[in-house]
Amino acid sequence: MSDIHKPSRRAVLAGGAAIAATSAAASGPDPLITEVQDWAQITGEGVDATPYGLPIEFEEDVIRRNVEWLTADTISSINFTPIHALDGTITPQGCAFERHHSGAIELKKEDYRLMINGMVDQPLIFTYADLERFPRENHVYFCECAANSGMEWAGAQLNGAQFTHGMIHNMEYTGVSLRTLLNEAGIKPEAKWIYVEGADASSNGRSIPMDKALDDVLIAFKANGEALRKEHGYPVRLVVPGWEGNMWVKWLRRIEVTDMPVESREETSKYTDTLANGISRKWTWTMDAKSVVTSPSPQSPIKHGPGPLVVTGLAWSGNGAIKRVDVSIDGGANWTTARLAQPGQKMAMTRFYLDIDWDGSEMFLQSRAIDDTGYVQPTKTQLREVRGLNSVYHNNAIQTWWVRDTGEAENVEVS
Amino acid sequence: MSKYLSIGAAGGTAALLGLAFTAAGTFITPIPDVPIRGPIDVPTEAAIVNASATVEPETVDNAPAETASTTVLTAPSEAVTLAKLGLGRAALPEEVTAWDLDVRPDGLGLPEGQGDALVGEPIFEENCASCHGSFAEGVDNWPKLAGGNDTLDREDPLKTVGSYWPHLSTVWDYVNRSMPFGNAQTLSPDDVYAITAYILYSNDLIEDDFVLSKDSFLEVEMPNADGFILDDRAETEYAVWSSGAPCMTDCKENVEVTMRARVLDVTPQEEGAEPAPAAAIAPAEETVVTTIAKAVVEAEAEPVVEPAAEVVEVAAADPALIAAGEKVFKKCSACHQVGEGAKNKTGPILNGVMGRVAGSTEGFKYSKVFGEFNDQGLVWTEETMSEFLSNPKGYAKGTRMSFRGLKKPEDLKAISAYLGSYTE
Numbered sequence: 021m022s023d024i025h026k027p028s029r030r031a032v033l034a035g036g037a038a039i040a041a042t043s044a045a046a047s048g049p050d051p052l053i054t055e056v057q058d059w060a061q062i063t064g065e066g067v068d069a070t071p072y073g074l075p076i077e078f079e080e081d082v083i084r085r086n087v088e089w090l091t092a093d094t095i096s097s098i099n100f101t102p103i104h105a106l107d108g109t110i111t112p113q114g115c116a117f118e119r120h121h122s123g124a125i126e127l128k129k130e131d132y133r134l135m136i137n138g139m140v141d142q143p144l145i146f147t148y149a150d151l152e153r154f155p156r157e158n159h160v161y162f163c164e165c166a167a168n169s170g171m172e173w174a175g176a177q178l179n180g181a182q183f184t185h186g187m188i189h190n191m192e193y194t195g196v197s198l199r200t201l202l203n204e205a206g207i208k209p210e211a212k213w214i215y216v217e218g219a220d221a222s223s224n225g226r227s228i229p230m231d232k233a234l235d236d237v238l239i240a241f242k243a244n245g246e247a248l249r250k251e252h253g254y255p256v257r258l259v260v261p262g263w264e265g266n267m268w269v270k271w272l273r274r275i276e277v278t279d280m281p282v283e284s285r286e287e288t289s290k291y292t293d294t295l296a297n298g299i300s301r302k303w304t305w306t307m308d309a310k311s312v313v314t315s316p317s318p319q320s321p322i323k324h325g326p327g328p329l330v331v332t333g334l335a336w337s338g339n340g341a342i343k344r345v346d347v348s349i350d351g352g353a354n355w356t357t358a359r360l361a362q363p364g365q366k367m368a369m370t371r372f373y374l375d376i377d378w379d380g381s382e383m384f385l386q387s388r389a390i391d392d393t394g395y396v397q398p399t400k401t402q403l404r405e406v407r408g409l410n411s412v413y414h415n416n417a418i419q420t421w422w423v424r425d426t427g428e429a430e431n432v433e434v435s
Numbered sequence: 436m437s438k439y440l441s442i443g444a445a446g447g448t449a450a451l452l453g454l455a456f457t458a459a460g461t462f463i464t465p466i467p468d469v470p471i472r473g474p475i476d477v478p479t480e481a482a483i484v485n486a487s488a489t490v491e492p493e494t495v496d497n498a499p500a501e502t503a504s505t506t507v508l509t510a511p512s513e514a515v516t517l518a519k520l521g522l523g524r525a526a527l528p529e530e531v532t533a534w535d536l537d538v539r540p541d542g543l544g545l546p547e548g549q550g551d552a553l554v555g556e557p558i559f560e561e562n563c564a565s566c567h568g569s570f571a572e573g574v575d576n577w578p579k580l581a582g583g584n585d586t587l588d589r590e591d592p593l594k595t596v597g598s599y600w601p602h603l604s605t606v607w608d609y610v611n612r613s614m615p616f617g618n619a620q621t622l623s624p625d626d627v628y629a630i631t632a633y634i635l636y637s638n639d640l641i642e643d644d645f646v647l648s649k650d651s652f653l654e655v656e657m658p659n660a661d662g663f664i665l666d667d668r669a670e671t672e673y674a675v676w677s678s679g680a681p682c683m684t685d686c687k688e689n690v691e692v693t694m695r696a697r698v699l700d701v702t703p704q705e706e707g708a709e710p711a712p713a714a715a716i717a718p719a720e721e722t723v724v725t726t727i728a729k730a731v732v733e734a735e736a737e738p739v740v741e742p743a744a745e746v747v748e749v750a751a752a753d754p755a756l757i758a759a760g761e762k763v764f765k766k767c768s769a770c771h772q773v774g775e776g777a778k779n780k781t782g783p784i785l786n787g788v789m790g791r792v793a794g795s796t797e798g799f800k801y802s803k804v805f806g807e808f809n810d811q812g813l814v815w816t817e818e819t820m821s822e823f824l825s826n827p828k829g830y831a832k833g834t835r836m837s838f839r840g841l842k843k844p845e846d847l848k849a850i851s852a853y854l855g856s857y858t859e
Contacts, residue, residue: 092576143526175694179702221619223612285609298588351690431696
């Protein structure tokens with residue numbers, strides 16, 4: 021097994037001596053250096069060649085992907101963020117996963133209306149322009165589908181972090197706090213819930229208890245500094261920090277203040293969790309702490325052979341901030357605390373790194389997140405012991421990648 | 436916690452939003468009876484408040500220097516609403532009526548109207564059966580609406596309206612607002628009552644002559660009404676595996692592989708590619724991912740529109756008309772696919788449909804009437820297509836296509852042009 025060395029040893033490594041030992045000697049002068057290349061001779065593209073830039077063609081495999089057999093039709097389906105190929109924590113909008121119930125609609129700002137009705141002093145209608153006049157907030161939050169890793173309940177199934185853990189994205193949102201808008205309408209004392217609903221043909225709607233509604237829920241119209249993408253609810257979506265993505269209603273058109281939940285399709289027949297005895301949990305809104313090694317992983321194998329290796333991944337918790345992430349290279353027998361790139365932020369993704377000196381032998385890579393409530397990410401065995409085998413949602417189990425001596429990795433379960 | 440509490444302003448806005456988001460886990464318990472203050476009687480002139488008078492002590496240092504003309508609506512560091520801004524406008528009663536359609540478990544929100552399963556059967560057949568099956572048994576991956584009794588505690592439970600859904604209101608509400616898929620919010624209240632009754636009848640929950648209405652609604656008992664508990668993870672899970680410091684060394688004796696993704700082999704791969712054998716793993720350079728990515732990119736690079744010469748003979752290949760048709764086709768795309776990689780879905784592939792004999796897409800199971808069209812040698816031209824699409828049920832009696840038709844002549848022209856741009 022490989023040594024996991026401390027940052028101080030890493031510093032020594034970077035200093036030179038160890039690198040010389042692991043780097044292959046050059047077999048001759050590198051023509052990329054000794055010969056004048058096209059790009060050093062001929063000019064490149066001028067400005068305005070791409071008024072809105074896309075990633076360079078060499079990155080064309082960093083895209084969302086769908087698992088066709090999962091759903092009957094792409095119009096009511098989901099795809100996956102290529103987390104295996106990203107770094108840092110912010111997910112670019114263009115490759116952030118999509119989940120539609122009736123397809124991504126095109127709704128102009130001019131045609132946008134938001135209604136607040138129900139148990140309020142004054143039912144109100146806001147235009148998009150109205151929303152822009154309320155005091156704004158900026159927050160980074162992760163949005164995870166409750167079904168993320170759901171295909172892995174029965175056993176290791178999909179071979180890649182994108183497919184096992186890619187129903188998630190993490191963006192910086194700009195918007196107006198929901199409590200500001202509710203205040204504008206004036207909530208009646210008997211109100212206990214809100215029901216939020218989208219403008220698309222699915223009429224996706226969810227009930228949210230009032231204490232959450234008044235806490236940190238955001239009416240968002242920008243993500244990562246620019247307008248929301250069509251597929252993420254342009255022009256306005258709801259942001260419900262730490263809670264399952266289905267509640268982040270896109271194309272938000274109505275907020276009804278009520279004294280009881282609506283018990284819509286999405287909060288009864290779906291997004292409920294059936295236990296072994298046939299009884300189902302409902303209102304399982306929070307996404308518990310979770311982490312995954314994004315590289316190396318099946319879609320991001322080790323190509324450089326033994327020696328210095330960056331093990332990296334993502335961690336997040338719907339209950340608070342990530343406090344610590346441990347990494348194991350031996351399937352959970354021994355753990356080393358990884359380095360967090362930044363201190364964890366509430367309900368936002370945290371990037372972790374573990375810099376190791378890989379000896380080229382096989383590894384069983386795992387990561388284990390711990391949040392600031394003290395919650396420790398469980399194993400799949402622990403989850404199954406409590407929930408049985410019929411769960412669909414809320415699989416936040418520790419993931420194992422079996423890294424072979426070739427550098428290739430596979431999704432496995434271990435004892 | 437205190438940041439949501441009072442930002443003391445003039446005239447009684449204090450404690451306006453006194454509900455704090457407490458420690459994690461507590462919000463999954465029943466909602467506490469915390470009083471929420473409703474009306475806020477702030478004089479208009481108090482709506483704009485001076486910063487220095489309202490910001491909490493610890494943030495005062497960050498507040499901008501006070502000048503005679505400086506008025507801010509929020510504290511600089513935290514956007515806490517102080518008072519109403521008077522934005523937006525009053526919602527009109529007819530606007531609220533148009534959008535406030537949801538129905539609650541107690542039946543609140545149900546309109547007048549009625550229907551029974553006998554009336555519902557043909558309506559279900561026409562609007563729902565192409566995806567959910569004639570007996571609500573489900574087609575392909577589309578949801579099964581009936582059956583599954585007593586399966587919830589078994590392996591792979593079958594969750595249907597009858598076996599799983601706790602509230603009848605949810606069925607009515609979902610059919611009314613979200614169905615049929617691709618043609619939502621077109622059913623009348625009577626239709627929705629009748630369809631709901633048919634689904635209940637298919638689950639043996641009512642007799643075929645039981646008339647469902649807002650008055651009889653609560654008489655129907657849903658078998659799994661008591662099958663739900665509130666989220667109890669805080670008690671049953673958090674306490675179990677988050678107690679004490681997690682083990683760091685020698686946590687287990689043996690680590691053995693118990694399950695491998697490659698054995699199941701369901702990860703998306705390039706079509707035609709050999710699945711990676713479980714024993715021999717491909718070299719790192721030829722990973723699964725690169726092959727998938729290549730397939731996707733190649734598919735996108737293929738020109739979807741065939742050369743103009745072939746298009747012209749079907750319809751005027753006016754790019755603007757084709758583009759208009761592409762928009763109209765969104766109404767069809769819930770069931771039909773065109774272009775590279777198109778597959779038969781609820782409806783047949785439409786590549787090459789213009790100029791072809793009706794009911795001739797290979798591998799698609801047509802309704803009877805299309806078999807008859809095929810026998811008669813009916814050819815799809817702009818004229819026949821327009822006739823069909825302006826009144827699908829009238830033109831093709833008994834078709835399973837639930838689309839109600841296109842009204843505008845320009846849409847009909849555009850859709851023919853668009854379909855004509857996709858040859859086989």
